[in-house]
Amino acid sequence: MLNITDGQCGSCSHFGGGIPEEQLVQIRVNHTAQDDVVGGCDLDSNASIHLKVSPIGSCDRYEAA
Numbered sequence: 001m002l003n004i005t006d007g008q009c010g011s012c013s014h015f016g017g018g019i020p021e022e023q024l025v026q027i028r029v030n031h032t033a034q035d036d037v038v039g040g041c042d043l044d045s046n047a048s049i050h051l052k053v054s055p056i057g058s059c060d061r062y063e064a065a
């Protein structure tokens with residue numbers, strides 16, 4: 001189980017492409033995710049290369065969900 005802190009992808013508004021809505025809500029509410037979860041990032045620069053990130057990833061463009 002991954003524990004997600006503020007500033008990490010799992011709590012970012014750009015995270016979650018390809019993850020079912022109900023599962024994404026649970027990740028945001030519980031601040032946890034299964035170890036194998038990856039999701040798309042919808043920032044233009046990342047979406048154009050179909051970047052997939054872990055919920056515990058991060059970058060300077062973080063925006064709280």
Ligand code: SF4
Binds near residue numbers: 042
């Ligand atoms: S890569 Fe950056 S912008 Fe994309 S979900 Fe993670 S923190 Fe958010």
